[in-house]
Amino acid sequence: MAASSTRRVYSWACFDFANSAFGTLVLTFIYNTYFMNGIAPSESEGTTLWGNTVAIASLVIALLSPALGAAADAFGWKKRFMWVTVTLACLATAGLYFPQAGDVWPALLLFGLALVATELSIVFNNAFLPEIAPREKHGKVSNQAFALGYFGGLICLFIAMAGFVNGEDNAAWFGLDKDVFQHVRATNVLVAIWFAVFSLPLLLWVKEVKPPQRSDGFLVVARKSFRRIAETFRHLREYRELFWMLVARMFYNDGLVAIFSFGGIYATVEFGFTFQDLMIFGIALNVCSGLGSLLFSFIEDRIGSRITIVISLLALVGATVAALFIESKNAFWGCAIVIGLFLGPNQSASRAYLSRLTPLEKSNEFFGFFAFSGKATAFLGPLLYGQMVGIFDSQRAGMVVIPVLMTVGMILFLWKTHPKPEKNTSTP
Template identity: 35%
Template sequence: MAVAAANGGTGIRPATPAPWSARLSWAFFDWANQPYFTVITTFIFAPYFTSKVIGNPVDGQSLWGFVQAFSAVIVALGAPFLGAIADAGGRRKPWLFGFQLLLAFGCALLWLAQPGQLQLLPLVILGLVLANIAAEYSIMFNNALLPGLETPQRVGWLSGFGWGMGYLGGLIALFAVLVVSQPELVGIRPPPGEALLGLQRSSFEAERIIGPAAALWLAVFVLPMFLFTPDRPGSGRPFADVARAGFRRVIDTLRHVRQYGNLLRFLIAYMIYYDGLVAVIGFGGIYAAGIFGWGTTELGIFGIALNVIAIPAAIAGGWLDDRIGSKRAVQIAIVSVALGTLGILSITADSVLFGIEVAPRAAGAGAFSSAGEQVFFVCAILLGLGMGPMQAASRTLVARLSPPDMVGEFYGIYSLSGRATTFLAPLLIGIATAVFATQRVAAVIVLVFLAVGFVLLWKVVEPEHT
């Protein structure tokens, strides 16, 4: 067991970076995949699903939490084994290709999500589950390519740049959704009852087309990664042998897990604080739609603003990562997200900051005209400043802590730790929302996860990389 490498080595070995085309193409993976998270699971489709398809924001949020929890359990169970099998087989791209196809198929099924068509709801939920699982496994294999593309001194920058590219892709996708669904905002007047492209408003086709459009976006923009980013050479061994070797390696790693104590401490901390981040990203738009009655326009503008903030924050976070270390960059990001979440918790439709009464949004008033909406926006700025650096620096820290020959396996365990209890926050939110009949409970649960993860991270020792 490479104990020294696991606890003191960087897990990153290139003396020179890969060609710029390889690194840029790797970053395009985030560009291609981020619209799924931005447009579908956060700002547009998730609130549409909970408020319109299900018809009741509380019941919808509860069901959404259960769907996310189930998907997370499947990801958690399979990630370490798939990562170890990929390590044994060498190549990552075949796995990436398969899961990207599955992600596109799951997105396409979301076209069936129409209010009043509950007989199609099982297929919609199937699409969500397949897409959730495929997206997370795809990220795991793409992350495993990172250590071979950049030097230790610059790997944080590349990780942050990738997240920045992702947020930029999400921003453009959000803007496109907004223009298609509400073309009046840019001075286009379609026929009555229609959005752009002839989409019918009465059957919410502008919201439903988001799934197939995300699948098409993915198919186009993930191609550079497959064409120009180098993969590890294959082992040439039969798949059955590779699978057995991967399973044995995971079991052996788990048996000797205490020898990887530093990395284990980080993964436990990550497991907790990432739960909080996923929950606040996943339920922020749902919460705003519930308390302010936001529709596609408001949610789209909100998402665009959040991504505008997140793009430079993620890139700057990568720069900060390389200078002060991944651990400190993560800690700063957790504080920012926690402050934003606390602010959101303080807001209701007619009060802010835990009790200061404000006028609710007046009927027919413009978007973001009420004080509560404006304070919510300020809190979202804090979320945007923290969420990109938190994810980018966490990804880098795994690369710094992992043994070079076990990168795929430990990124699998990283996915496991990110998903082992990620079902817990949505599950607790789903249960608590149903029990207390209030959406505010989501923010309380998020804060607890962020605080515990922050405390646990203190004991992680980051190796020098200069």
């Protein structure tokens, strides 16, 4: 039983190892920079278009998550939906190999589809957490999964750096032509293969808990899901800590989404990072993020998820504010390392905090709203960042958005939540 449970936990965590390659190579460090420099007409226009695409994709995710999540719960379709979304994500990501200079809209369409499919697969994956680990271990399991994910992104970056983006004078694997950026575009194929292979442990070995058979059709369940969001929102107001935690998270999560979307672009434009620099930058950031998540997997359950969230937000706000004013590449490296150390703990602690505050009999309802709330306003950070860059023609103007959103979230979290309920709701 213990061995079976352990295999389920690590098979579930392996999905973070799989999908992190997309976030690391496509969303943050390689493809976004290639789009801006190699496909878009200009850096400023490329940044705005990229931000708008992330914003639209986030809205699509927010609209689809409730209906698909409700159907997955009602019919026991989490695994079925994961097969579909992972397949779509891999195909669209591999398709990013083909757009070249001037192919703006094909590139954005494929990227948007890959982003939507990847994020939806993560929503379904998160829904497995209550099934694969007891509540008192959610913090540890969640942090270790995030740590494994960051190391997955790190290893994929190592492969990309060694075989593809490996300096101007070195030949790329498979005879790829660097003059037309085949070596950069081929990293998308690497990500697609990586995502497909390491998703298999979850897809093959983790069985979901099947609900009772339902006579309602999918459209009926979809309509009911949106009504349930309204009902859940009304119920949440009865649970003050949960309600304000989710409101606060909407703001600081928008800042995190903007970091993932524009971190590589900011480093390239403001500090002259090359593709090879971005590889080293991504490796360092993933090492720090993995170490941060691993460290907090041992201490979060002791100090509490609420304190972990506050500590991580203080560090993230301080580092992003500093990144606004620094001029040297070395100083930027210091800010990036701090950001890396606290990204994973913040995300994991938010997931674990909800699991500890949620009454057991309402866990599915509130976890569904947690997934929805995380995407409902996720367009705001990328949209504001892209618009600020378009207006002021400055990446630093866009960067202002990130610490502002996280500060608003932190103030709401400190003002409206309190530590006591976290200890009192682990049992129904």
